[in-house]
Amino acid sequence: MIKHLKIVDSDPMLHDYQNVILKRLQKTSLKEKELTKSNLSTFANGHHYYRLHRNIDHWIIREWAPNATKMYLIGEFSNWKENENFQFEKIDNGNFELKLPINSLKQADLYKLLLHWPGGQGERIPVWCTRVVQDPNTLIYSAQVWQNEKPFEWKSDTKRVKYTSPLIYEAHIGMATEKEGVGSYKEFRELVLPRIYKAGYNTIQLMAIQEHPYYGSFGYHVSSLFAASSRFGTPEELKQLIDAAHALGIMVIMDIVHSHAVKNELEGIGKFDGSPYQFFHADKRREHVAWDSLCYDYGKNEVLHLLLSNIKYWLEEYHFDGYRFDGVTSMLYYDHGLSRDFTSYEMYFDGGQDEDAICYLSLANKLIHEYHPNAISVAEEMSGYPGLAAPLTDGGLDFDFRLAMGIPDYWIKLIKETPDENWNVGNIFYELSNKRAEEKTISYAESHDQALVGDQTLIFRLIEKAMYDSMDKSSQNLLVDRGIALHKLIRLLTLSCSGNGYLNFMGNEFGHPEWIDFPRAGNNWSYQHARRQWSLVDNPKLRFEHLNEFDRDMIALQNKEEFINEAYIHCAQADQNNQVLAVLRKDLLFVFNLNPNESFTFYGIPTKAGKYQLILNSDDSTYGGFDRVDSKLLYYSKPEAPMSKNHRLYLYLPSRTALVFKYIPSKSIF
Template sequence: MKRLNLVKNDPWLEPYNDTIEFRHRLTVDKKKELTQKTGSLSDFATGYLYFGLHRDKDGWVIREWAPNASEIYLIGNFSEWKELPRYKFKAKKNGIWELKLKADELHHLDLYKLSMHWPGGQGERIPAWATRVIQDEKTYIFSAQVWNPEKPYRFKKKKFVPQTSPLLIYECHIGMAQEEERVGTYDEFRRNVLPRIAKAGYNAIQIMAIQEHPYYGSFGYHVSSFFAPSSRFGTPDDLKHLIDDAHALGITVIMDIVHSHAVKNEVEGLGRYDGSYSQFFYGDGRREHPAWDSLCFDYGKNEVIHFLLSNCKYWLEEYNFDGFRFDGVTSMLYYNHGLGKSFNGYPDYYDGGQDENAITYLSLANELIHAVNPNAITIAEEMSGMPGLAVPTEDGGIGFDYRMAMGIPDFWIKTIKEKKDEDWKPATIFWEVTNRRSDEKTINYAESHDQALVGDKTIIFRLIDDKMYWHMMKGDKDFTVDRGMALHKIIRLVTLSTINGGYLNFMGNEFGHPEWIDFPRQGNEWSYKYARRQWSLVDREDLKYQYLANFDAAMISLVKGIKNFEKIPIEKIWDNESDQILAFRRKDLLFIFNFHPAKSYSDYGILTSKGEYRTALNTDSPQFGGFGLIDESITHFTIPDPLYKKEKKEWLKLYIPARSAMVLKLHKNIKSKNNNI
């Protein structure tokens, strides 16, 4: 077999070349099979234009795929929720059912469902292709809703090209983005939160919980209606307006899409849509996810591939999303969903335990997304480290643009929980934030929503804990708060400054939002107290949260100001375990970290490129809640050393306070003088 670029770029993959080529061939062959009639994946993935409810020149037409059904009726408020002959579907070929209605038989905002009959049973169902689903506030019952406004929202910004150099993502959840103890809306987010994100300097948002889900507390990961934006946040037009305004601000909009599993619900979801167990999902022991209490898609079925690929294109075309973060990719890749496996080496990725059908689907999804929009962004949430995940499919990869660096937040939490400050090792830290494949772009992050959920703690809350309730007033001196804020800044800076693709922050964590996230549930008496963001904390001039927000904005601004920052090679200059000093450079920027909790260093020598350096960022600055121990007005000149003359390296002698970091910028190369600088 031929050797693909994935193997050529990594000789250690040579023993697995046949498996990699086999997977590549599966994708090529499946694409050929699916497109033999349509000609392209994009034309194949148009199910949303055929299935579901549509208004045309003759009236209404609704189509659904239900091969096990024996009869289907459309029921709703227009039929008093009864099965009437006029609303009975007709069976077509290949398990497709169709109903045509006159224009005056359905109206905007009408509620409807399917009354599905199958051999030996019957039940109400939300149409699989429904694009609008709402929940009754009194009965809590879900129904599909006709959405056909007289004046639908029209996008003002037709074309938008994401800025990805670097990609700076603000992960967010619409419902919890407001301060009041309730569910927030698309409109509130558009008006109140988007300006904050733009001001903070992020150039992308990654929105969670868009696809309709019955249980709010699932964080949007137990999806029931894949084509319907969650109505608890507002209307489809509200979501379009939000995306349009984000684009106007230069902000890319990424959707957190869930194709790794589905909610088990049968009335609201696809659990037993046509009465069978194996229509969308595996019908055997693989049907139920052992850890998530959900159902697993059968990626070997062309109809399922059609449904999911059409879902990708739908969100791109109908809502102008700029791409997707695919949730639960590890679970998709392995028959055992990656559970209980350590992934210690390459054999673990090629031992026969991989779901080749899922790998084929993900490869096709990436090809489709980039065919529909060449500028689209795809990100994989994947923890096993499978090689080639973020390598183009033509090179033998799965085709994602980025992969989440999931080991980094795990490392930070483990370090904070288990190690004394004196035991933080610079070399280990540097390894963890730069440990990645050279041929794949990653998204670095110190923490996401995962680390903020109840049962865990955010970095700031783990560092400061209940002292946040009493000692976050400016002027209040508290050692625990000072330590926590210092480490919060350092952790973020070393995580962001070492990116090779992008950086992610969860909503509010940039300013040290206190406490955890806990959605309303029976265990907390259905309280919204912890399912919100207290923006007033960062807005108050008398609180220290502003310091952390100011630093985050300055840090983001620094890397945005350097062209192709994420592509600049990282050169480690120094790490010393006893001193706890780490230094590395990226072209003209020199990053210096002192992780030591007590030792400040005077005239600490850093061997680097000769020249004149000035302070570009300093975590100890008073504007960031620091002690102001560094004089940022000083210009630092390198001092020559005959031993390093050939290497064109000279010494910088610096004052580096304990538990601080600074970024120096090389302003110009100079001919160092042999004098006492």
């Protein structure tokens, strides 16, 4: 057993809690030994045992339902009634099994299970089924036979890569098209994937893949863990999308929801075998107090088997390159983190933590890296749990990255509460670069969360209603000019100070003006705000094109220079009086003049001696700027005083402008 923890070395404040951390590690180790005979990957093969399988001469289906007394397969083949020919045999450990002749079922047949339990019975969707469809007329969900005779042919496996600094394009298949309706996997592959590739993002994060009965839940009320949502198309079409992304050198990770599940009993697994506690807590912990959903009981080995098999399934069957884990904070604490302000370390170790959930997350990450070493895992976690993104051997939970969730909240608060002329550049740098030493983080200015109905996108906060009548290039509007300038600065500030990764929600790269609102009774079931208006950025007369060009070149800068791969972020200058911030990253110097009124001539920035070339200028007219800086000039540092070893780079800094310079060794010039 590990007796010395590296996370304690990097954070001495954890010393008093080292024994708690060690006990959590020991619990994970003991649980792994209890579950496995060889390795986690072998244990996580439930999807090969359960669900419907087609063999050479028969079908076989198995389900675990310990509270059930009888189980039937029902469908068109049985007139949707229980039939002795389709009755399961109850075998061992609460498992049921049914074998059928090969001609009993055919591709695309609809089916369900009919379960009997003490005091009742009910129709259910199989827990382990991999295809669920909804009848467009009755709106009833059924499982569907989907077993192609020929396995999918993956063409781009050899092109799969791993990025140490993922540039994530967060996307939702259904709302990715401009039409007022639900987009498909095929449309995403043909229409949106080329845009992502051109934009330079190297990772796609797909939301709402696991089947969910209510479209407006954004995919976070999952009903069928193993089924790719059929509202977007077929399993093969999702695989074609992922294969096409791999061909372009793009990773694809999935937004996976293991933090809770939908309460629906007919579509979901809330009372699959008639009991409330099969997969979920039976007591007051059963229902999530804020999400109207059910909470998994991670202390049950059967639940671990289900969820770990689900982890392996998507990696194995669909060739995903990892996961973004939703709702990790909710999993970590008995109170889901809702009654804690996390102002002291005691709140991470005071006994209010769900040790079973911590164990599960540790095992899930170990499984991911064991099965697919190039896969990545990202935690959506806001409490600041120490060691979350540190290796297990160091005392952590083994996530590769943590989402820096405080950054978008910081930008919103700053924009809402502080006039531009009072923005504190030193505080901005601290908020954007502050992270735990042992962790890698994914920074972002806004994600889907900041655009949901009732909230506003970053660009809308900056420009407001002028978005609708003053975004054409021929218009003159000071509010729009301000918004365009700050949108670029905020995004470049966030990227330049990021801790190894960056995220953007689709459309935000060009300042998509609309909020996200899925069809619901409150909006008369409209799709108007559940889509992306690509025609705005494609229109050369509109200024959305300017923002898009800046984002593309900003991302290209990282792809070429790989500056966020370097852990060290140096603040070269934080001049609060003039609102000038300079950040040194690798051999790049980022200079931001956030002053809304003042431009500065011959402004000196401390640098190492040498030559510098301007490689990105937010004031370039290509990006909607005013061309106040000559981008072709080569800049030379000068000593602060005669014979001084301290040098400065003297610059012209227009107001609300960001300039990026690259240090050029002398041999590269002459």
